[in-house]
Amino acid sequence: MTHLDVQDVTVRFGGVTAVNEATISADGGQVTALIGPNGAGKTTLFNVITGLQRPTAGRVLLDGNDITHTPTHRRARHGIARTFQRLEAFGSLTVEENIRVAADAIRSKNAKPARVTRDLIRKIGLERYAQARADAVPTGVARLVELARALAIDPTLLLLDEPSSGLSEAETEAFGDLLRDLAGQGRAVLIVEHDMPLIMRVSDRIHVLDRGILIASGTPAEVQADPTVRKAYLGEDEAPSSEPTLVMPAVEAIGEDEAEENPPALPESTGQEAEGWF
Numbered sequence: 001m002t003h004l005d006v007q008d009v010t011v012r013f014g015g016v017t018a019v020n021e022a023t024i025s026a027d028g029g030q031v032t033a034l035i036g037p038n039g040a041g042k043t044t045l046f047n048v049i050t051g052l053q054r055p056t057a058g059r060v061l062l063d064g065n066d067i068t069h070t071p072t073h074r075r076a077r078h079g080i081a082r083t084f085q086r087l088e089a090f091g092s093l094t095v096e097e098n099i100r101v102a103a104d105a106i107r108s109k110n111a112k113p114a115r116v117t118r119d120l121i122r123k124i125g126l127e128r129y130a131q132a133r134a135d136a137v138p139t140g141v142a143r144l145v146e147l148a149r150a151l152a153i154d155p156t157l158l159l160l161d162e163p164s165s166g167l168s169e170a171e172t173e174a175f176g177d178l179l180r181d182l183a184g185q186g187r188a189v190l191i192v193e194h195d196m197p198l199i200m201r202v203s204d205r206i207h208v209l210d211r212g213i214l215i216a217s218g219t220p221a222e223v224q225a226d227p228t229v230r231k232a233y234l235g236e237d238e239a240p241s242s243e244p245t246l247v248m249p250a251v252e253a254i255g256e257d258e259a260e261e262n263p264p265a266l267p268e269s270t271g272q273e274a275e276g277w278f
């Protein structure tokens with residue numbers, strides 16, 4: 001099964017060290033979470049894994065092969081797909097076309113693009129929106145469109161950057177089940193998410209970044225009990241003696257995705273993502 005290794009990755013933007021010697025991994029059959037406060041470097045690390053950001057130092061290995069310098073579109077062909085924190089659906093295309101374009105670009109050995117598209121619309125529950133333009137659907141739905149588009153290449157490694165923001169409680173519940181289902185199919189699911197109850201429910205392993213530095217890795221229970229993590233989220237000097245309370249306070253502490261308050265118009269394709277990121 002797929003195995004992703006991110007080894008000692010550093011990303012500097014001028015004087016800002018966004019990611020500082022971070023080492024994380026993700027395995028097929030598991031949901032792995034990458035969490036941390038705003039600005040911790042989570043999206044930057046996703047960009048390194050997917051080839052949109054060259055690391056200043058460090059390596060990315062997929063199934064033991066060094067892909068640090070592999071172009072984005074070739075990583076997609078090796079089975080890596082992602083969604084974006086700031087939506088990158090093709091706004092002028094319908095929901096169905098957004099998915100179809102990916103199914104067409106990387107044809108599966110076993111299934112026809114029209115069939116792949118139809119099945120995904122049903123599986124992700126997008127029937128109601130299939131013929132709507134992607135820039136006319138609610139933010140939460142647009143995130144599911146990106147998920148369906150990513151799944152259209154039948155990825156072995158799926159990266160999701162804050163996929164649940166904009167979903168209702170019931171939708172988030174169903175979404176959690178879907179994540180478990182995707183991992184159950186043998187995929188490696190790597191998810192950045194601020195919804196702590198969701199993360200604690202669906203994750204097998206959690207990596208915690210704070211100001212670019214990996215401060216903890218472990219099971220949900222281990223991470224919740226980790227004093228360093230609690231300090232990063234809650235600003236506590238010491239872990240209190242009571243039961244861990246990371247789950248609820250953390251959600252408030254790190255706030256909501258800005259995009260939710262001001263849903264952006266979906267950008268037109270730049271062509272860059274059309275090449276590799278479906």
Ligand SMILES: Nc1ncnc2c1ncn2[C@@H]1O[C@H](COP(=O)(O)OP(=O)(O)OP(=O)(O)O)[C@@H](O)[C@H]1O
Pocket residue numbers: 013016017018036037038039040041042043044045085
């Ligand atoms: N292209 C860039 N140029 C300069 N600085 C950047 C760039 N991209 C990210 N940064 C900075 O790197 C740091 C990490 O940003 P990143 O977006 O990776 O954080 P994040 O963990 O995804 O945060 P959030 O939870 O808010 O999405 C921040 O200080 C950010 O301002």
Ligand SMILES: [Mg+2]
Pocket residue numbers: 042043044085
């Ligand atoms: Mg981010």
